[in-house]
Amino acid sequence: MICDHLRFKAIIMTEDVKNYTLSELKSALSEKGVVSYCACQIFNWIYAKRIENFDLMTDVSKETKSLLLENFYFSKLKILKRETSLDKTEKFLFELNDGASIESVFIPEGNRFTLCLSSQVGCKYSCKFCLSGSRGLKRNLTAGEIVNQYLAVSDLSNNPITNMVFMGIGEPLDNFEMIVKAIRIFTEHKGLDFGKRRISISTCGIIPQIQQLSKLKLGVKLSVSLHSADCEIRSKIMPVNRKYPLGELMKALKSFSESEKYPVTFEYALFGSLNTSKLDAQKLIRLLRGMNCKINLIPYNASQGAFRQPTLSEVEDFCNELEKAGLFYTLRKSRGQDIRASCGQLYALWG
């Protein structure tokens, strides 16, 4: 009994060290009388040398090690499944400490290796075409759980991760605090030292957090899931548009890209007969005219809802309109469809 009680106490008193940014770890340690430099050493051990055991941190004193052991633990994701697509995209199913599970996707493309990260267990924004939000939101991921997706995939993969996109399960800006922490951990020079411009956040358009992000000047790239330049159609397929309508969203994005001095990317999923007509293209052109931005067209991936994939001619006609207007766009190849690893196909599980 006593033993169980002590074990329980130990678990509730300790914190996941991977939830801490360097500056948070410095302050947590200095409150306990440890020199702040020790936090740099720990960061270096965990993220540069990839050692997750305080006992092996040879330049940390014995007293500090026992203090660390009393106060911190290392969280880990359990890998439940790893699937490889014919196009070499890989999907990972990870179990979290509470038994819920999330998916992450690794996409190789030439010498670019992109990790698609999940930010939440589920999603509350119910975009009609996306499976990830079909059961609502269970909970936010912690910064440690986000960072662990990177650590696990980079351990399992033969190729280095060169880019990260918050385009997996969840709405990253709805888990703002943890996303910012994870980005600070990823980009910390003493640790992984990941380039900030190699990280993209994708949002369905949460205006207050876009403004907050702009104030933080993190330097990461921003993508916005637009999918229609018509306010009414957008509200139908993305209910978030009723709360944060297109006009106000565009104002927030213009000021974001002006203050970041970097173009915002607009994701535009092409749904047959819904948003691919000449008129739809013209509305998009009008909406984005004069703005420093990129457009990423994504042909709809079979997922959920009453949508259909666009025909080749719908895609071509839409692209031609954008080209005539001189808008810069890319047509994204859907990757990993055979293992359900494409946009909108990822799924979180919980009890």
Ligand code: SAH
């Ligand atoms: N919640 C964030 C992050 C998700 S990123 C956001 O909305 O941006 C996933 C991207 O895939 C988003 O652009 C999303 O709108 C898009 N998507 C979702 N379901 C899709 C589908 N079935 N086909 C194509 N794109 C889809």
